[in-house]
Amino acid sequence: AQSVAQPEDQVNVAEGNPLTVKCTYSVSGNPYLFWYVQYPNRGLQFLLKYITGDNLVKGSYGFEAEFNKSQTSFHLKKPSALVSDSALYFCAVRETPGSARQLTFGSGTQLTVLP
Amino acid sequence: GAGVSQSPSNKVTEKGKDVELRCDPISGHTALYWYRQSLGQGLEFLIYFQGNSAPDKSGLPSDRFSAERTGGSVSTLTIQRTQQEDSAVYLCASSPGPVSQETQYFGPGTRLLVL
Numbered sequence: 057a058q059s060v061a062q063p064e065d066q067v068n069v070a071e072g073n074p075l076t077v078k079c080t081y082s083v084s085g086n087p088y089l090f091w092y093v094q095y096p097n098r099g100l101q102f103l104l105k106y107i108t109g110d111n112l113v114k115g116s117y118g119f120e121a122e123f124n125k126s127q128t129s130f131h132l133k134k135p136s137a138l139v140s141d142s143a144l145y146f147c148a149v150r151e152t153p154g155s156a157r158q159l160t161f162g163s164g165t166q167l168t169v170l171p
Numbered sequence: 172g173a174g175v176s177q178s179p180s181n182k183v184t185e186k187g188k189d190v191e192l193r194c195d196p197i198s199g200h201t202a203l204y205w206y207r208q209s210l211g212q213g214l215e216f217l218i219y220f221q222g223n224s225a226p227d228k229s230g231l232p233s234d235r236f237s238a239e240r241t242g243g244s245v246s247t248l249t250i251q252r253t254q255q256e257d258s259a260v261y262l263c264a265s266s267p268g269p270v271s272q273e274t275q276y277f278g279p280g281t282r283l284l285v286l
Contacts, residue, residue, distance in 0.1 A: 158216035
């Protein structure tokens with residue numbers, strides 16, 4: 057079975073400071089990992105994904121994430137936070153090989169960037 | 172190009188009534204997913220379509236929930252005899268095909284409130 061944990065419900069960071077949103081996963085095989093962002097009253101927007109290869113993945117809006125197999129983590133990072141980054145962030149996993157096609161999501165982390 | 176669209180954006184109904192939620196996937200995407208987002212439950216998978224077939228209905232919470240897809244495009248999620256616990260945001264996503272590494276792109280969701 058596949059599962060994801062986002063240990064922090066809320067992360068606050070000052071504008072201009074680096075931000076990290078944590079994610080750990082559990083799968084039987086290998087993971088495909090995704091980050092999505094959700095703004096109020098909107099659907100989920102895709103940020104980035106890890107499939108294979110380089111452990112550091114770069115995505116939209118200056119976000120990046122590092123895949124760490126030994127720690128089963130896929131933390132989202134950004135070197136300098138913007139107030140406009142304030143939103144709800146979801147980590148998701150799908151394991152391979154596996155018959156499940158759906159994503160399993162974490163509970164979400166509310167990021168607030170303070171001016 | 173156009174993204175995933177869903178209608179209605181908001182739906183208020185009385186307990187016991189039936190509702191239909193519609194999803195228009197990205198043109199050419201053969202895989203379609205329904206998820207439910209509710210407070211305290213996070214994002215839950217409901218059903219997956221590949222073409223017009225639904226190989227995975229494992230997430231449907233009860234037999235009051237059903238879904239169909241016609242012409243390999245539009246999908247309708249039907250909830251019969253709605254209950255208050257059905258109140259949630261229903262999200263639809265599509266991806267180019269069934270390959271598990273493909274990104275799912277989400278619509279804006281339908282916010283359902285059952286009174």
